[in-house]
Amino acid sequence: MLDFLVEGILKSPLTERLPADSDAEIAALAASLDAAARRKLGRSLAIRQVDAGSCNACELEIHALNNVFYDLERFGLHFVASPRHADVLLVTGPVTKNMRAALERTYDATPGPKWVVAVGDCAKNGGCFAGSYAVVGGVGDVIPVDLHIPGCPPPPTAILAGLVALIRSAAQSP
Numbered sequence: 001m002l003d004f005l006v007e008g009i010l011k012s013p014l015t016e017r018l019p020a021d022s023d024a025e026i027a028a029l030a031a032s033l034d035a036a037a038r039r040k041l042g043r044s045l046a047i048r049q050v051d052a053g054s055c056n057a058c059e060l061e062i063h064a065l066n067n068v069f070y071d072l073e074r075f076g077l078h079f080v081a082s083p084r085h086a087d088v089l090l091v092t093g094p095v096t097k098n099m100r101a102a103l104e105r106t107y108d109a110t111p112g113p114k115w116v117v118a119v120g121d122c123a124k125n126g127g128c129f130a131g132s133y134a135v136v137g138g139v140g141d142v143i144p145v146d147l148h149i150p151g152c153p154p155p156p157t158a159i160l161a162g163l164v165a166l167i168r169s170a171a172q173s174p
């Protein structure tokens with residue numbers, strides 16, 4: 001036990017160190033997303049995440065937005081449990097045949113104005129699952145997509161930056 005404790009104190013952590021400026025970058029991105037949402041909606045942004053058939057690595061990156069480091073809720077942005085309370089649908093994965101109807105129903109249940117963000121390479125065109133007997137295709141093959149965030153999986157800052165760009169352009173349109 002003592003050896004284990006000494007080893008833990010002397011060895012460097014297993015995780016990579018974050019770049020020194022990332023906290024400021026995240027704070028700036030989240031604050032501008034919240035400001036754009038308030039301009040467009042008059043309140044903070046509500047996000048509903050939909051897994052249409054992903055391998056779940058994209059979910060891990062999205063969930064990281066709520067961990068103690070990113071902590072998006074401190075900027076007023078929040079994930080909601082129902083599409084009826086959502087402004088943005090963050091959809092991951094290729095759309096599987098089993099999830100097609102659920103995705104369509106989720107889209108229909110989301111009140112306007114609403115935006116759909118396809119997260120990850122699979123969400124664009126099926127990615128590495130394209131051509132599978134179980135896959136319909138990308139998210140855009142089932143519901144209208146406003147933005148695609150590439151990556152396999154995209155990191156949390158890329159997801160945040162994509163949301164900022166989307167809501168900013170929406171805030172500038174009438």
Ligand code: SF4
Nearest residue numbers: 054057120121122152
């Ligand atoms: S884009 Fe990559 S990480 Fe995301 S669901 Fe597809 S295979 Fe998984």
